[in-house]
Each structure stands twice: as structure tokens, then as C-alpha cells.
Amino acid sequence: MGPCDFSFAYNLVKLLPNLKVLSLRCSTISKEALIFILDKLPNLEVLNISHCLLIPPPPAPRKALKEIDGFILEKASRLREFLTCIDDSCVMCQRARSDEGLMRWYRYEEGLWKTDEVRSLAL
Numbered sequence: 215m216g217p218c219d220f221s222f223a224y225n226l227v228k229l230l231p232n233l234k235v236l237s238l239r240c241s242t243i244s245k246e247a248l249i250f251i252l253d254k255l256p257n258l259e260v261l262n263i264s265h266c267l268l269i270p271p272p273p274a275p276r277k278a279l280k281e282i283d284g285f286i287l288e289k290a291s292r293l294r295e296f297l298t299c300i301d302d303s304c305v306m307c308q309r310a311r312s313d314e315g316l317m318r319w320y321r322y323e324e325g326l327w328k329t330d331e332v333r334s335l336a337l
């Protein structure tokens with residue numbers, strides 16, 4: 215999947231306002247898009263942003279954040295599950311970075327895309 219920027223988040227909220235489970239795993243997400251999703255999808259129960267490149271809003275440099283800040287954690291605290299991983303020693307985080315947030319799944323082991331995916335999505 216392509217990057218989750220504000221326009222993607224806006225369309226997601228507009229077209230799927232009752233969404234309950236969302237995985238953006240291994241994508242690039244802008245911080246403002248993530249906040250918008252957390253604010254505007256009131257029925258969201260499960261969100262997976264593991265191994266994502268979380269990009270700060272301008273004018274900050276477009277460099278992936280090293281941790282999820284308290285502001286986002288506070289907003290996400292209402293979720294039943296909030297799956298995250300930002301860890302330099304994580305192989306999937308390393309791959310997401312080397313693929314610049316647009317995973318080239320064909321390079322990797324078969325079935326890898328669902329190894330730590332939200333259970334209801336990893337069919």
C-alpha cells in the first residue's frame with residue numbers, strides 16, 4: 215500500500231466512517247494522518263501501525279520518528295488493541311526503512327506479510 219498521508223486518512227474517514235479494524239503495518243504514515251484517524255474514526259477498535267515510518271508534520275525534517283509520543287498514545291488509549299513497533303533492531307522495521315515505507319513484499323519470505331498482522335486480517 216502507498217503512503218498514508220492526510221489525504222488518504224481524510225478519504226478513509228469519509229468513505230469508511232464505521233471502520234473497526236485497520237492495519238497500516240509497514241507503511242509510511244504522516245503523524246497528522248494518524249491523529250486524524252484516531253480522532254475521526256470513533257468506532258475504531260484495532261489499529262496496527264507496526265514497522266511503520268511515522269513522519270512528523272512540516273516544517274520538521276521528513277525523517278521517521280524514533281518513538282510514538284505520549285500525545286498519540288493518549289489518543290490511542292481508547293482502542294482495544296494498538297499494535298506498534300518502532301525498533302532499530304527489528305528486522306521488519308529495518309526492511310520498511312530500506313524499502314522507504316513501500317514494502318517490496320516479493321523480496322521476502324512467503325506469508326511474511328501476515329506474520330504479526332491483526333488476527334482478523336491475516337487470513
Ligand SMILES: [Zn+2]
Pocket residue numbers: 264265299300301304305306307308
Ligand atoms: Zn518493527
